[in-house]
Amino acid sequence: VLILAIESSCDETAAAVVRNGREVLSNVISSQIALHTLYGGVVPEIASRKHIEKINQVVEAALAEADVTLADIDAIGVTYGPGLVGALLVGVAAAKAIAYAAGKPLIGVHHIEGHIAANFIEHKELEPPFFSLVVSGGHTHLVRVKDYGQFDIIGRTRDDAAGEAFDKVARAIGLGYPGGPKIDKVAKEGNPEAISFPRAHVEDAPYDFSFSGVKSAVLNYINGCQMKGEVYSQADVAASFQKAVTDVLVANAMHAVEEYQVDKLAIAGGVASNSALREAMKTACEAKGVEFYYPSPIYCTDNAAMIGVAAYYEYLSGTRHGWDLNAVPNLKLGER
Ligand code: ATP
Numbered sequence: 288v289l290i291l292a293i294e295s296s297c298d299e300t301a302a303a304v305v306r307n308g309r310e311v312l313s314n315v316i317s318s319q320i321a322l323h324t325l326y327g328g329v330v331p332e333i334a335s336r337k338h339i340e341k342i343n344q345v346v347e348a349a350l351a352e353a354d355v356t357l358a359d360i361d362a363i364g365v366t367y368g369p370g371l372v373g374a375l376l377v378g379v380a381a382a383k384a385i386a387y388a389a390g391k392p393l394i395g396v397h398h399i400e401g402h403i404a405a406n407f408i409e410h411k412e413l414e415p416p417f418f419s420l421v422v423s424g425g426h427t428h429l430v431r432v433k434d435y436g437q438f439d440i441i442g443r444t445r446d447d448a449a450g451e452a453f454d455k456v457a458r459a460i461g462l463g464y465p466g467g468p469k470i471d472k473v474a475k476e477g478n479p480e481a482i483s484f485p486r487a488h489v490e491d492a493p494y495d496f497s498f499s500g501v502k503s504a505v506l507n508y509i510n511g512c513q514m515k516g517e518v519y520s521q522a523d524v525a526a527s528f529q530k531a532v533t534d535v536l537v538a539n540a541m542h543a544v545e546e547y548q549v550d551k552l553a554i555a556g557g558v559a560s561n562s563a564l565r566e567a568m569k570t571a572c573e574a575k576g577v578e579f580y581y582p583s584p585i586y587c588t589d590n591a592a593m594i595g596v597a598a599y600y601e602y603l604s605g606t607r608h609g610w611d612l613n614a615v616p617n618l619k620l621g622e623r
């Protein structure tokens with residue numbers, strides 16, 4: 288089964304061809320990062336316009352790179368939420384037009400289901416049930432993956448997402464956008480124990496997260512330094528902040544591992560490429576005898592290959608969408 292997948296929920300215009308949900312024949316990503324860097328973050332209106340310019344090129348490139356034509360494709364998968372409505376609409380409209388014109392079934396995919404499914408690409412042996420920690424720009428979810436396409440969210444952030452906190456702190460310490468990869472890099476030169484930032488635990492909700500406190504603590508710290516006329520170490524702030532965030536992510540995940548007797552944990556989303564998180568989670572999982580999985584960085588941040596993987600399993604379970612498929616900016620995981 289060959290799936291042509293399209294992703295345009297935020298600031299990457301992407302298309303991919305995936306065979307049988309596990310083999311990526313092409314994975315084309317046109318990133319708008321350079322464009323949005325000028326404004327310090329994603330500008331929705333600019334994102335939509337750029338998607339319109341790029342979408343056809345990216346789809347054609349994905350087919351060409353996979354060395355297939357539309358006639359070879361069995362279904363079209365597309366992210367229809369969550370994300371920026373104007374950005375999502377471009378991908379959804381393109382997918383509908385292609386599916387209609389070529390007479391192929393249309394399968395709308397949840398973006399976070401895609402992030403989780405990214406783990407299936409390089410770990411051929413990984414199958415549900417397992418646990419997933421989704422850490423992206425807009426989500427921080429601890430998810431029980433009961434079966435393909437079947438999820439229980441057992442914990443979530445009460446305020447900022449992990450990636451959002453990385454981006455905000457990076458901006459505050461002058462690293463710019465996108466902040467996650469920059470903090471990851473600078474933190475390698477810093478001391479994670481230099482500054483003690485808070486590790487928030489949500490009362491009576493051991494699997495929930497809160498990152499606004501640590502973000503404020505960083506802002507207070509650098510303001511304090513500036514008022515005293517002291518120069519702070521960017522590397523120490525980055526390393527200490529990163530440690531505070533990863534400590535909580537690991538602690539909550541390990542709590543779930545014990546409570547739910549989990550034997551497999553897969554991380555997903557942009558922050559899953561963070562080197563400190565991978566290292567800490569790997570060590571913690573090894574200590575508990577839990578199998579630990581993570582995708583390569585290219586499959587952690589937004590891409591269409593992961594959407595093609597998720598669409599394949601939706602295809603197998605019979606999910607089909609009509610020509611009235613619409614973008615759903617706040618789509619819930621597990622909704623059809
Ligand atoms: P969502 O998937 O929740 O809709 P999104 O698609 O914008 O949000 P992703 O593309 O999954 O998010 O991930 C982008 C986020 O990942 C950004 O916040 C970015 O800073 C963060 N990120 C990327 N690489 C790293 C890294 N090495 N360390 C920490 N954070 C990172």
Ligand code: MG
Nearest residue numbers: 297298299589
């Ligand atoms: Mg992005």
Ligand code: FE
Nearest residue numbers: 423424588589
């Ligand atoms: Fe994403």
